[in-house]
Amino acid sequence: MTSVSGVPVTVPASAGPGDTRDRLLEGLNPQQREAVEYRGPALLIVAGAGSGKTSVLTRRIASLLASREAWPSQILAITFTNKAANEMRERVEALVGQKAEGMWISTFHSACVRILRREAEHFGFTRNFTIYDSADSRALIKRIVKDLDADAVGLTVSAVANKISKLKNELSDVESYARQANFNDPNEVMFLECFRQYTRELQRANAFDFDDLLAQTVYLFRAFPGVAAIYQRRFRHILVDEYQDTNHAQYSLIRELTRSPEPEALGPGDTNVRILDDRGSVPPASLTVVGDSDQSIYAFRGADIRNIVEFERDFPNTKVILLEQNYRSTQNILDAANSVISNNFDRKDKKLFTTIGAGEKIVGYTGYSGHDEAQFVADEINALHKSGIAYKDMAVFYRTNSQTRALEEIFIRSALPYRIVGGTKFYERAEIKDVMAYLVCIANPADPLALRRIMNVPKRGIGPATEAALQAHADRDEVSLRESMRSVELLGLGPKVTGAIRELVDLLDELTGIQEKTMVPNLLQTLLERTKYIDALRASRDPQDEARAENVEELLAVAKEFQRNNPGGRLLDFLTEVALVAAADELDDSSGTVSLMTLHTAKGLEYEAVFITGVEEDLLPHRMSAGEPGGPAEERRLFYVGITRARKRLYLSLAMTRSMFGDVSVAMPSRYLQEIPPELIDWRQSPGDATSRGGTQPRALNARREKFSYGGSLPPGPSATRPAIRQHEWANKVTNQVRDNGDLTLEKGDRIRHVDFGDGRVVDVTGAGTKRIAEVQFDTAGRKRLLIKIAPIEKL
DNA sequence: TGAGCGGGTTTTTTT
DNA sequence: AACCCGCTCA
Numbered sequence: 001m002t003s004v005s006g007v008p009v010t011v012p013a014s015a016g017p018g019d020t021r022d023r024l025l026e027g028l029n030p031q032q033r034e035a036v037e038y039r040g041p042a043l044l045i046v047a048g049a050g051s052g053k054t055s056v057l058t059r060r061i062a063s064l065l066a067s068r069e070a071w072p073s074q075i076l077a078i079t080f081t082n083k084a085a086n087e088m089r090e091r092v093e094a095l096v097g098q099k100a101e102g103m104w105i106s107t108f109h110s111a112c113v114r115i116l117r118r119e120a121e122h123f124g125f126t127r128n129f130t131i132y133d134s135a136d137s138r139a140l141i142k143r144i145v146k147d148l149d150a151d152a153v154g155l156t157v158s159a160v161a162n163k164i165s166k167l168k169n170e171l172s173d174v175e176s177y178a179r180q181a182n183f184n185d186p187n188e189v190m191f192l193e194c195f196r197q198y199t200r201e202l203q204r205a206n207a208f209d210f211d212d213l214l215a216q217t218v219y220l221f222r223a224f225p226g227v228a229a230i231y232q233r234r235f236r237h238i239l240v241d242e243y244q245d246t247n248h249a250q251y252s253l254i255r256e257l258t259r260s261p262e263p264e265a266l267g268p269g270d271t272n273v274r275i276l277d278d279r280g281s282v283p284p285a286s287l288t289v290v291g292d293s294d295q296s297i298y299a300f301r302g303a304d305i306r307n308i309v310e311f312e313r314d315f316p317n318t319k320v321i322l323l324e325q326n327y328r329s330t331q332n333i334l335d336a337a338n339s340v341i342s343n344n345f346d347r348k349d350k351k352l353f354t355t356i357g358a359g360e361k362i363v364g365y366t367g368y369s370g371h372d373e374a375q376f377v378a379d380e381i382n383a384l385h386k387s388g389i390a391y392k393d394m395a396v397f398y399r400t401n402s403q404t405r406a407l408e409e410i411f412i413r414s415a416l417p418y419r420i421v422g423g424t425k426f427y428e429r430a431e432i433k434d435v436m437a438y439l440v441c442i443a444n445p446a447d448p449l450a451l452r453r454i455m456n457v458p459k460r461g462i463g464p465a466t467e468a469a470l471q472a473h474a475d476r477d478e479v480s481l482r483e484s485m486r487s488v489e490l491l492g493l494g495p496k497v498t499g500a501i502r503e504l505v506d507l508l509d510e511l512t513g514i515q516e517k518t519m520v521p522n523l524l525q526t527l528l529e530r531t532k533y534i535d536a537l538r539a540s541r542d543p544q545d546e547a548r549a550e551n552v553e554e555l556l557a558v559a560k561e562f563q564r565n566n567p568g569g570r571l572l573d574f575l576t577e578v579a580l581v582a583a584a585d586e587l588d589d590s591s592g593t594v595s596l597m598t599l600h601t602a603k604g605l606e607y608e609a610v611f612i613t614g615v616e617e618d619l620l621p622h623r624m625s626a627g628e629p630g631g632p633a634e635e636r637r638l639f640y641v642g643i644t645r646a647r648k649r650l651y652l653s654l655a656m657t658r659s660m661f662g663d664v665s666v667a668m669p670s671r672y673l674q675e676i677p678p679e680l681i682d683w684r685q686s687p688g689d690a691t692s693r694g695g696t697q698p699r700a701l702n703a704r705r706e707k708f709s710y711g712g713s714l715p716p717g718p719s720a721t722r723p724a725i726r727q728h729e730w731a732n733k734v735t736n737q738v739r740d741n742g743d744l745t746l747e748k749g750d751r752i753r754h755v756d757f758g759d760g761r762v763v764d765v766t767g768a769g770t771k772r773i774a775e776v777q778f779d780t781a782g783r784k785r786l787l788i789k790i791a792p793i794e795k796l
Numbered sequence: 797t798g799a800g801c802g803g804g805t806t807t808t809t810t811t
Numbered sequence: 812a813a814c815c816c817g818c819t820c821a
Binding site: 622 | 797798805806807808809810811
Binding site: 659 | 812813
C-alpha cells in the first residue's frame with residue numbers, strides 16, 4: 001500500500017484498474033475531480049449548496065480504497081446525521097464493489113460513543129453507561145435546582161442547562177470554570193454548585209449527556225496518550241462533512257485525532273509498521289473537511305464558523321478547492337439565494353451558478369392567518385401533485401415547531417398525506433420514555449434517574465414518600481438506589497409496598513442478568529408482560545391511552561427491526577442507537593408523503609418543490625435572534641439554506657396575523673423578502689394586497705405598506721383604483737373549526753356549504769370509510785379537497 | 797396515594 | 812392553547 005507522507009502530492013497514483021478510476025471520476029467537473037484525487041495532509045473543500053459535495057466525498061473515500069492507499073479500517077468519515085452516514089456507506093460500497101468492513105462512517109456522537117464504550121473503564125465509567133438526552137439532563141438539573149433552591153438567585157432550569165451545555169462545548173469543566181468564576185456573585189456561586197452536583201450525579205449514574213460524549217472523548221485522549229495513540233494510528237484518513245457546524249469540542253477531537261501519536265505511547269506490540277515514516281514515527285492522519293460557511297446555522301449550540309474560516313491557518317499545507325457549480329436548482333432559485341446571502345457582510349463572495357436554466361418564478365403568497373397560509377400550501381401541493389410531482393418530492397419548512405399545528409390541521413382536513421420530520425419525536429413520548437427507562441435500568445443498574453421514572457409506572461403504590469425512604473437509605477449506606485431497593489425488607493415499610501418493591505427489583509435484576517444473551521425484542525416482550533405496562537394502558541379510561549399502548553407496540557416493532565438489521569446486537573447497542581437518532585434519520589425516502597420540518601432539519605436535503613412558510617419578522621428572523629451577536633446573519637443563512645433545498649419550485653409564504661401563546665398578533669413581512677429581486681417573485685397575493693383591503697385591519701399593517709415595494713410583481717394598478725378587493729379574494733379566511741359529520745355521505749354533483757369557503761359543488765368523491773375525500777369546486781374559493789368526516793360543511 | 801383544579805408559563809433552532 | 816406545577820380533598 002502506498003505510504004502517506006507529509007508532502008502534498010497530486011495523485012496520478014495508480015488508482016486501481018483504470019476503469020475503476022474512470023468510473024469514480026465519471027460525470028465530475030474538474031474541481032470535483034481534483035477534490036477526489038488530491039492527496040496531502042489537509043484538504044478544505046468549500047462546497048456551495050447543491051455542488052455535489054456528498055458525491056465528491058463518497059468518491060474520495062472510494063478512490064482511497066480502490067487504489068489500496070487505505071484499508072477500510074483506516075478511514076473515519078464524520079457526517080451530520082446517521083442517515084447520511086448510512087447512505088454514504090452504501091454508496092462507497094457500491095462504488096468499490098465490496099463490503100467495506102471496519103470503515104467508520106458515523107456522526108461525531110456515534111463515533112464518540114463507540115470510543116467511549118471501549119475505553120470508559122479508563123476513567124471511572126463502565127461500558128454500559130447511559131446516554132442522557134436533553135430531556136434527561138433537564139430532569140436531573142431540575143432536581144438539583146430544586147434541592148439547592150437556585151430559583152432564589154434567579155437561576156432557572158433552562159438557564160443552568162444551557163450554560164452547562166455551552167461550557168462543555170467549550171471543553172470547560174467544573175474546575176476550570178471555578179478558577180475564573182466571580183465568587184462575589186451569588187448567582188455564579190450557585191451555578192457553580194449546580195454544575196458541580198450535576199457532574200457528580202452523572203458520574204454516579206454512570207451516564208454521559210450529549211455534550212459529554214464529545215467532551216469526555218477529548219478529555220480521554222488528552223489524559224491517556226496511550227489510548228489516543230490507538231486511534232491516531234488507526235485512522236489514516238479523516239473526512240468531516242458540514243465542517244462549518246463543528247463546535248470547539250468537535251474541532252478539538254479532530255485535532256487530537258490528527259496528531260502524531262507520541263512515540264512513547266507506541267506500545268511494543270505495535271505491528272502497524274507499514275505506516276511508519278523515515279524517522280520511525282507515525283505521521284498524522286490526512287484530514288479532509290467539507291463545508292460552506294454560508295450554511296452555518298448551529299452557532300446556538302456552539303458551532304464556531306471560525307473553524308472553517310481559519311482552517312488554512314490551523315492546518316499547514318492546506319489545499320483549498322472551491323465547488324461553485326450547482327447541480328440542483330434553477331437559476332431563479334439560485335439568484336434569489338445569492339442575493340439574499342450577499343447581504344451578509346464579512347463573507348467570501350461566492351456565487352452559485354447552474355446550467356439548468358431560469359426555471360419557474362418563485363411563488364409568493366400572503367395569507368390572512370396561519371391557517372389561511374396553510375390552506376394555500378395545501379392547495380398548491382394538491383395542484384403540484386396533479387401536475388405529476390410526487391408527494392415525497394415536496395417539503396414544507398418552517399422556523400419553529402409550533403408552526404406545525406396550523407399546517408397539520410389543514411393537511412388533515414385536506415386529506416394530504418404528510419409526515420412531520422422531527423418535532424415531538426416518537427422517542428420523546430412519555431410512554432416510550434417509560435419503557436426505554438426500564439431498558440436503561442436493565443442495562444445500567446447504577447442509573448437512578450431511569451429507576452425513579454419507572455418506580456411507580458405502572459402504578460404499584462410506590463409514592464414519593466416511599467421513594468424518599470429508599471433514597472435516604474441509599475445515601476446513608478452510600479449505595480445506589482437500586483441496591484437500597486434490594487434490601488427493602490430492612491426499611492420497615494408496609495407489607496404491600498415492600499412486596500411491590502421486591503417484585504420490581506427482582507424483575508430488573510433478573511433481566512439485567514440475562515441481557516447479554518437475550519435478543520432485544522424478547523427482553524422487551526418479557527418486560528412488558530411482567531410489568532403489565534400495556535395492560536395498564538389498555539385498562540385506563542383515558543381514550544388517549546389506547547394510542548399510547550399502540551405506540552409501545554410500535555416500539556416493539558422497532559426493536560424487532562433493530563434485531564433484524566443487527567443480528568448480534570444487544571440491549572446496549574439498541575439503547576445507543578435510539579439515543580442518537582436525529583430528526584433527519586427518520587426520513588423514509590420511499591414514503592409517499594409530503595415532509596414537514598424545521599429549516600434546521602432541512603439542511604442537507606433537497607426536494608423538487610419547497611415551501612418556506614412564516615417568512616415574517618419575529619419568526620424569520622426569529623425574535624430571539626435579535627439580541628444575539630450575529631443572530632440576524634445566522635437567520636439569513638437559515639433562510640438561504642431553505643431556499644437552496646429547492647430543485648424546481650420554490651414557494652415563500654407568510655401570514656398577516658399569527659397566533660402565539662393562544663392569542664393573535666399582527667405579523668410583518670420578513671426583511672429578507674426585500675432582499676430578493678422583485679422580478680423573481682410571482683406574488684399570488686402580496687403583502688401589499690393583503691394590507692389594501694381597507695377597513696378593519698390594524699393600523700400597523702397599513703403603515704407597513706408604504707415601506708414595502710414589491711415592484712413589478714404586484715397586480716397592475718394601484719389598489720385604490722382597482723374595484724375594492726372583493727370578498728371572495730379573502731374567501732379563504734380559514735378558521736380552525738373542525739366538526740364530526742358522522743356518516744354524512746356526499747355524491748358527485750351535491751351542493752354543499754362550507755363555513756370558510758362558502759357554497760360549492762362536489763366534483764369527485766374518493767376514498768373509503770372515515771377517509772372519504774370530497775373534491776369540491778367552490779363558487780368563489782377555488783377547488784379544495786376535504787375530508788368529509790371532519791370538514792365544517794353541510795349538504796344543501 | 798392519587799385525582800382534580802387553578803394558576804403560571806411557554807416557543808428558536810438540535811446531537 | 813397546552814403543559815406543568817403545586818395544592819387540596821377523598
